Amino acid sequence: GIQVEQSPPDLILQEGANSTLRCNFSDSVNNLQWFHQNPWGQLINLFYIPSGTKQNGRLSATTVATERYSLLYISSSQTTDSGVYFCAVQFAGNNRKLIWGLGTSLAVNP
Amino acid sequence: EAGVTQSPTHLIKTRGQQATLRCSPISGHTSVYWYQQALGLGLQFLLWYDEGEERNRGNFPPRFSGRQFPNYSSELNVNALELEDSALYLCASSRRGPYTFGSGTRLTVV
Numbered sequence: 001g002i003q004v005e006q007s008p009p010d011l012i013l014q015e016g017a018n019s020t021l022r023c024n025f026s027d028s029v030n031n032l033q034w035f036h037q038n039p040w041g042q043l044i045n046l047f048y049i050p051s052g053t054k055q056n057g058r059l060s061a062t063t064v065a066t067e068r069y070s071l072l073y074i075s076s077s078q079t080t081d082s083g084v085y086f087c088a089v090q091f092a093g094n095n096r097k098l099i100w101g102l103g104t105s106l107a108v109n110p
Numbered sequence: 111e112a113g114v115t116q117s118p119t120h121l122i123k124t125r126g127q128q129a130t131l132r133c134s135p136i137s138g139h140t141s142v143y144w145y146q147q148a149l150g151l152g153l154q155f156l157l158w159y160d161e162g163e164e165r166n167r168g169n170f171p172p173r174f175s176g177r178q179f180p181n182y183s184s185e186l187n188v189n190a191l192e193l194e195d196s197a198l199y200l201c202a203s204s205r206r207g208p209y210t211f212g213s214g215t216r217l218t219v220v
Contacts, residue, residue, distance in 0.1 A: 031207075033208060033209060035209075035211075041147070041198050041200075041213070041214050041216075042211070042213055042214075043200060043202075043211035044211075045208050045209055045210060045211070048207060048208035086152070086153070088209075096141075096158070096165075096166075096206075097155065097158070097166055098143075098155070098209070100152055100153050100155075101152075102152050103152060
C-alpha cells in the first residue's frame with residue numbers, strides 16, 4: 001500500500017554538526033513537503049519539493065522522484081533546529097490527500 | 111500577510127460536552143485541513159474542506175464534524191467528548207500548493 005517512511009527515527013547532534021534526514025515513498029507523487037515541528041507544537045513548512053533541489057539558508061532538500069526518495073540536509077545545526085521533522089507526500093491520483101511519515105525527532109545539544 | 115489563525119489556543123472541556131474549534135486560512139487559500147495530534151504521536155488527518163465542501167474525511171467517528179464558511183474559514187466540532195479526544199488540533203490552509211499551519215488548539219478533556 002501507499003507508504004511514507006522516514007529515517008532515522010531519532011537523531012542527537014552536537015551544535016555545529018551536519019545531518020541528513022531521509023524520506024522514502026512507495027509510489028509516484030504529485031508533491032512532497034518537509035515540515036519542522038518545534039517543541040511547542042508549531043508546524044513550519046520548510047520545503048515544497050516534488051522534484052529537484054531547493055535551498056533555504058542552512059537547510060536544503062532534494063527529491064529524486066524516479067527513485068522515490070527525498071533528503072533534507074541540515075548544516076551547521078543549532079539548538080533551535082531541535083524538534084520533529086516530518087515528510088508529507090501527496091501521491092498521484094490520491095485526491096490531494098497528504099500521507100505523513102512518522103517523523104525524525106532531532107535534538108541538538110549545545 | 112496574516113498567517114493561519116486558530117482559536118482558542120487552549121480549551122478545557124468535561125467528558126460528554128461539545129467543543130468548537132475555529133480556523134481562519136491565509137487570504138486567498140480555499141482549502142482548509144484539520145489534523146489531530148495526540149501527545150507524542152504523529153498527525154492524524156481529520157477533514158479537508160475546499161470551496162465550502164467537505165472533500166475528504168479521515169478515519170474518525172461521525173461525532174467529529176465541521177464546516178467551511180463562504181469566507182473559507184472553518185469550524186471543527188467534536189460532540190460527546192471522550193478523554194482520548196485530548197490532543198493538539200491543527201488547521202492548515204493551502205491553494206493547491208504548500209500547506210501553512212496554524213499554531214493549533216490544545217484540547218483537554220477532563
